[in-house]
Amino acid sequence: MMCLHRIAxxxxxxxxxxxxxxxxxxxxxxxxxxxxxxxLSDAGxxxxxxxxxxxxxxxxxxxxAGQVVTRVxxxxxxxxxxxxxxxxxxxxxxxxxxxxxxxxLINIDHHExxxxxxxxxLIEPESSxxxxxxxxxxxxxxxxxxxxxxxxxxxxxxxDTGSFRYANTTARALRAAADLVDRGADPWGISRKxxxxxxxxxxxxxxxxxxxxxxxxxxxxxxxxxxxxxxEEAGAHEADSDQFVDYPRFVRxxxxxxxxxxxxxxxxxxxxxxxxxxxxxxxxxxxxGGGHERAAGFTYHGPVTVAENAFLKEAERxxxxxxx
Ligand code: 5GP
Ligand code: MN
Numbered sequence: 001m002m003c004l005h006r007i008a009x010x011x012x013x014x015x016x017x018x019x020x021x022x023x024x025x026x027x028x029x030x031x032x033x034x035x036x037x038x039x040l041s042d043a044g045x046x047x048x049x050x051x052x053x054x055x056x057x058x059x060x061x062x063x064x065a066g067q068v069v070t071r072v073x074x075x076x077x078x079x080x081x082x083x084x085x086x087x088x089x090x091x092x093x094x095x096x097x098x099x100x101x102x103x104x105l106i107n108i109d110h111h112e113x114x115x116x117x118x119x120x121x122l123i124e125p126e127s128s129x130x131x132x133x134x135x136x137x138x139x140x141x142x143x144x145x146x147x148x149x150x151x152x153x154x155x156x157x158x159x160d161t162g163s164f165r166y167a168n169t170t171a172r173a174l175r176a177a178a179d180l181v182d183r184g185a186d187p188w189g190i191s192r193k194x195x196x197x198x199x200x201x202x203x204x205x206x207x208x209x210x211x212x213x214x215x216x217x218x219x220x221x222x223x224x225x226x227x228x229x230x231x232e233e234a235g236a237h238e239a240d241s242d243q244f245v246d247y248p249r250f251v252r253x254x255x256x257x258x259x260x261x262x263x264x265x266x267x268x269x270x271x272x273x274x275x276x277x278x279x280x281x282x283x284x285x286x287x288x289g290g291g292h293e294r295a296a297g298f299t300y301h302g303p304v305t306v307a308e309n310a311f312l313k314e315a316e317r318x319x320x321x322x323x324x
Contacts, residue, residue: 004136004140008141009141010080014045016045016048016079018048020033020049020081020082020086020099021051023052026159027159028130029130030152031157032130032153032156034148035131035153037064037067038064038148039145040143050071050072050098051070051095054068055068059194061197062151062152062155063148080103081103082105082108083118085129087290088114089117104120106118106119106122107120107122110124110129111291112281113291126170128161128170129159129168129173131152131157131160147185153176154180154185154187157177166294168294198240202236204235205236208233209259213251215254220319221258221319224247224257224259225308226241228262238263244259245258245259245272245273249274249275254275255275255278255319258271260307266302268304270284270299270300270311272284280296281296283318284296285298
């Protein structure tokens with residue numbers, strides 16, 4: 001808790017802030033960044049919101065998304081950088097190059113695997129989302145929370161809890177959400193904008209992806225596979241498949257849902273979701289990745305079929321309790 005107050009004091013005392021989140025950003029990272037940025041600027045401070053890439057739908061529809069930049073001028077001066085929802089500095093992608101060595105760095109995150117790379121670190125794995133943590137930080141700092149700040153924090157919490165369905169949907173998360181609605185967040189408007197607004201290519205891609213679901217290990221593992229060719233055929237973007245990993249997990253009897261995305265000729269991105277007991281972060285860490293107990297990921301360097309076989313071998317050992 002000490003750290004919360006030290007961070008709150010820095011936010012109150014300093015003036016020029018550089019805010020960042022992880023690459024391939026999600027609603028939690030961007031919602032947290034937009035909310036903290038708006039709250040700081042409403043308090044009269046200078047803020048720069050940096051993303052590795054331009055925001056895509058639906059995240060570019062969040063209030064204030066137009067403020068996000070992909071470059072910072074070399075002569076721009078900051079007092080402090082705040083990194084949100086990012087477990088390791090490497091996950092910032094090339095946005096990390098814009099962090100200058102001497103710049104004090106605040107690291108706010110809820111990943112168990114966060115390596116505390118900041119000068120000040122607020123890492124709470126029991127928090128549903130970074131949005132929930134940022135809400136606490138803004139309140140501790142006595143910074144303003146108008147309807148746009150509330151809405152973006154709500155979107156962050158909603159994103160990471162799968163619309164208040166996942167195992168991280170705690171009473172504290174729900175109370176934070178209710179409090180944010182009191183402060184002007186609009187659940188229906190945000191859901192329509194962020195959750196229930198899809199391009200037709202995305203839905204076409206989903207159809208193809210659903211067709212690839214295969215069960216393994218007595219129906220306890222379900223794997224969905226997405227190739228570059230399928231993306232091309234659907235006319236979709238890689239980010240369009242972001243929530244697809246839920247579907248293999250939805251199959252009755254499945255403990256571990258897996259999405260394998262081909263990201264290059266010789267690399268694939270794994271997304272893991274478990275239903276009740278498999279520690280997905282621990283399984284992912286066997287392949288150099290990480291994440292949370294119920295949601296984790298890693299990158300595998302090799303073609304999809306090789307990756308799938310290597311993964312299945314390890315996953316089966318895990319499910320059989322052979323691994324610790
Ligand atoms: P997703 O499957 O949505 O990409 O990621 C699920 C969770 O796993 C996220 O919390 C994310 O931070 C984590 N994760 C995904 N990929 C990686 C990775 O390559 N390395 C680490 N350390 N965590 C990852
Ligand atoms: Mn998060």
